[in-house]
Amino acid sequence: MRWFVAWPARPDPMPSWPPPPRGVHALHPDDLHVTVAFLGAVGETAALRAWDRIWELPVDVLEATLGIVEPMGHPARASALAAQLHGSDGRLVDVIERMRGPLYAAAGALPDTRPARPHLTLARIGRRAGASERAAALAWAASLDCRGCRLRLDRIALYVSVPGLDDGRRYQRVAERLVASGPSG
Numbered sequence: 109m110r111w112f113v114a115w116p117a118r119p120d121p122m123p124s125w126p127p128p129p130r131g132v133h134a135l136h137p138d139d140l141h142v143t144v145a146f147l148g149a150v151g152e153t154a155a156l157r158a159w160d161r162i163w164e165l166p167v168d169v170l171e172a173t174l175g176i177v178e179p180m181g182h183p184a185r186a187s188a189l190a191a192q193l194h195g196s197d198g199r200l201v202d203v204i205e206r207m208r209g210p211l212y213a214a215a216g217a218l219p220d221t222r223p224a225r226p227h228l229t230l231a232r233i234g235r236r237a238g239a240s241e242r243a244a245a246l247a248w249a250a251s252l253d254c255r256g257c258r259l260r261l262d263r264i265a266l267y268v269s270v271p272g273l274d275d276g277r278r279y280q281r282v283a284e285r286l287v288a289s290g291p292s293g
Contacts, residue, residue, distance in 0.1 A: 109149065109268050109269055109270065110146070110147070110148055110149050110268070110269045111147040111148065111149075111150055111152075111154075111155035111158075111215070111266065111267065111268050111269075112143055112144075112145060112146045112147055112266075112267050113143075113144045113145045113147070113158060113159065113162065113207075113211055113264065113265070113266055113267070114141035114142055114143045114144055114264070114265060114267055115141060115142045115144065115170075115259075115261040115263065115264055115265070116138075116140070116141050116263050116264075116265050116281070116284070117140050117141055117142050117228055117259045117261060118137065118140060118259070119140075119174055119228070119254070119257035119258065119259060120257065120258050120259070120260070121256075121257060122137065122257075123252070123253065123254060123257055125251075125252050126248070126251070128231050128245070128248055129241065129244035129245060129247075129248050130241055130244070131233060131234045131236075131237035131238070131241030131242070131244070131245060132189070132231050132232070132233055132234070132237075132241075132244075132245045132248065133231060133232045133234065133278075134230065134231045135229060135230060135231060135232070135278065136275065136276045136277040136278070138277055139277050139278055139279045140228060140229075140230070141228070141229075141265070141267065141279070142172075142193065142200075142226055142227070142228055142259070142261060143227075143229075144203075144204050144207050144208055144211065144264070145158070145204075145207065145208035145211040145212060145217075145220075146217075146220065147211065147212070147215045147217040148217055148218065150215045150216060150217050152268075154214075154215040154216050154217070155215055155266060155268070155282070156266070156282075156283075157214045157215055157216075158211045158212075158214040158215035158217070158266070159266040159282075159283050160214070161210050161211055161214040162211075162264060162266075162285070164210070165206075165207050165210060165211075167203065167207070167264055167287040168199075168203070168287060169260065169261065169262045169287055170195075170199060170200055170203065170260075170261040171195055171258060171259065171260050171261070172193040172194060172195035172200055172226065172258070172259045172261065173193070173194050173195050173256075173257065173258050173259075174191040174192075174193065174194075174228060174254035174255075174257040174258075174259065175191060175192040175193065175194050175254065176191070176192060176254070177189055177190065177191050177192075177230060177249040177250070177252045177254060178190060178192060178227075178249070179233075179245075179246060179249065180225075180227065180229070185242075186233055186242070186245075186246075187232060187233055187235075188229045188231070188232050188233070189229070189230055189231045189232075189233065189245065189246075189248075189249040189252075190227035190228060190229040190230060191227060191228045191230060191252075191254045191257075192225070192226070192227050193226040193227055193228060193259065195258075200224075200226045200261075201223070201224045201226060204224040204226060205223075205224045208220065208224070228259065230249075230252065231245075231248075231249070232278075233245045261287075262286060262287055263284055263285065263286055263287060264284070264285060264287055265281045265282075265283065265284040265285075266281070266282045266283040266284075267279045267280065267281055267282065268280050268282055
């Protein structure tokens with residue numbers, strides 16, 4: 109099981125898109141999130157240590173606007189289709205980069221040293237997807253219109269991946285809290 113800390117996120121308005129093509133799994137609306145720190149397969153005790161660290165970190169309410177949907181992951185074998193986020197005058201990137209180091213350290217997780225790239229994953233491309241399925245996935249992603257959709261990031265949660273939930277979800281929220289109210293940019 110893989111663990112991560114993220115802001116649960118629901119676009120407003122929630123777009124209505126055509127169903128994804130074969131080989132693509134659209135995320136359940138309750139699974140939509142903006143990742144702060146992907147901890148990986150650290151185990152529950154380590155993930156909870158990271159979660160306990162959240163209380164020491166300054167987190168404000170943030171707002172963002174969805175941008176274009178792009179493939180993410182390895183350029184030749186993208187694993188996710190995600191809307192890029194804009195807004196909060198760069199604060200979103202700053203907050204992610206400031207928070208993730210202490211969370212990785214608390215969990216004993218391997219840190220992600222790449223620059224933060226805030227995004228909202230909308231769908232995942234299957235590992236076994238062939239070239240034609242990948243091409244269809246990219247075409248579908250390019251057709252998704254997210255313009256005008258906003259996110260209010262006012263909660264933070266600890267998630268764990270749970271394969272095969274009956275309701276179509278892929279992630280379970282283990283813990284959640286409202287973030288400090290403050291200026292949203």
